[in-house]
Amino acid sequence: MRKLPHKFVKKSMHGVLAMSLIMSAFTGCGVSQTAATSGEPEKDSFSLYGGDKDESDESAHDEESDSMDSNSEGFDTKSGEVADKTAEIEKLIDNYFYFDQDDEKREESYYDGIMRGLDDPYSVYYTKKEYEKMMEDDSGSFEGIGATVSKNLNQGTIYIVKPLEGSPAEKAGLLPNDIVVAVDDLEITTDMELDYVVDHIRGEKGSTVTLKVYREGEEDFLSIKIVRDTIENKTVEYEMLDNNIGYIKVEQFIDNTAGLYKEAVDSLQSQGAKGLVIDMRDNPGGIVPVVLEMVDYMVDDEAIAEGATEKGLLLETKNKDDKVMDRIDCSDGHKVDLPMVVLVNGNSASAAEIFTGCLRDYKLAKVVGTTTYGKGIVQSVMKLSDGSAIKITIAKYFLPSGDDIHKKGVDPDFEVELDESLRQKVTIEHDEDNQLQEALKHLND
Known part of the structure; x- marks a missing residue:
C-alpha cells in the first residue's frame, strides 16, 4: 500500500491513457464508474439469470457446495x-489494538477479504x-458530482475520465485526466478499490466534497471543492450534422x-x-442486455x-471449462x-x-x-440473504466472429489519436474534434 507522492503521480500521468484501466463509471459488462460521480453503472454486469441472481432464494445448491468444499x-x-x-489474530486485536473497534466495519471486511x-x-x-446505491445508478438520475472516474491498474492511480457537461464537477473546474490523490481527509493509496473511493466522492444533494x-x-496539487447535486443520466444525445x-x-x-x-x-x-456516426468514446460499458x-x-x-x-x-459466453453458457x-x-x-478510444469498454x-x-x-x-x-451480481451482494x-464473452477481446480490445480500422491540445477539454467542438472529422471523411467519401 502506497500513498501517491507528487513525484510518483507526475511520472505516472504520462502513461495513464496507455495503461490498463479499471473504470468505475456511470458500469458492463462494465468497467468505469460515474461518480455521481457516478459509478460502473456498477451494474455493467451481464446477468445470465434474467436479472440479478438472488442467492437469498437459493437452497438447492447448498448440498452441492458442501460436497465441493x-x-x-x-x-x-x-x-x-x-x-x-x-x-x-482476534485475541491479539482484543488485547493490544489501541483504537476503538467498529464491529460493523470489521464484519464487512471479512466478506470483502x-x-x-x-x-x-x-x-x-x-x-x-x-x-x-448501485441499483439506483441504473435509473435516470443520481446524486453526486457528475464525473466518470477510472483506475489505472498498472499504476494504481484513480483519475477523472470526463466531467459531465453542466455538472457540479465541470462547474467546479475538474478536468479530464486529473488524478485524484485525496477525497476530503481520505488520502488515496494504490491498493484502494475504485468502488471505495467513488463511495467517498458520492453524497447527498447540497453536501460538499473536496x-x-x-x-x-x-x-x-489543486484542491477543488464541489457541491453535490442531482445528476440526470442523459445517456444518449443526437443531432444532424452537415451533409x-x-x-x-x-x-x-443503463436501463433507459x-x-x-x-x-x-x-x-x-x-x-x-x-x-x-455513433460515438462510443469514454463509454465505460453498462448492462449487457x-x-x-x-x-x-x-x-x-x-x-x-x-x-x-x-x-x-450477437454474443456467446463460455465458462472456465470452455463450455457455452449462453x-x-x-x-x-x-x-x-x-x-x-x-x-472509440481506450476508455471504450465492455458493453x-x-x-x-x-x-x-x-x-x-x-x-x-x-x-x-x-x-x-x-460478471453476475448476486444478492445475498441479508441484502448485501x-x-x-x-x-x-466472444463476439460474432469468435474474437476474444479480453486484454486485447477492438482495433480501429482507421487509427487516429485525439489531438494533444484537446485531451483536457470537457467540451470539444465538432469542428475541432479531429477523430470525428476523420469519421465524417470516411462517410462522405
Missing part, C-alpha cells in the same frame, strides 16, 4: 487451522447500502439507454440521414457475421441500412466494445479512433 484441495475455510489462526482473495478487480463485495488532484503542468450525417453519442448503458438510442436512430432516419438490444436493432436477423457460421449471432441471437426483425462509423465489435463483424460500420479497453469477461466473474 469437503473434496477440494488447497485453502479450506472450515479447517481447524484457519479457525485457530483467526482466533489467534474473501472477494479480494480472488485477485480479480471485477469480483467485489457490496454492503447492503452499496448494493442499493478533491485534491494532480494536474499535468501544475506545480502543486445529412446523423451523430449519436452514447455515454453508457436502448429506448433512447432507438428513438435517436429513428428520428435521424426520418430527417433523411444518409449515414451515422441493453447493448444487445441496441445491436439487435441495427443487425439484420438473417445476416451472418464474418467468421460466424450461423445467422444472427448464446444471444438477433430476434427483433429490425435492421438499419445506412453507412456507419463507430468512434461499448460489444456494440463496436458486433457492428464491425457484420460489416455495418467502420471503426475510427484508438484500440478499446479490452474487457471481455462477464457480490459481483463475480463467471464467464468470458
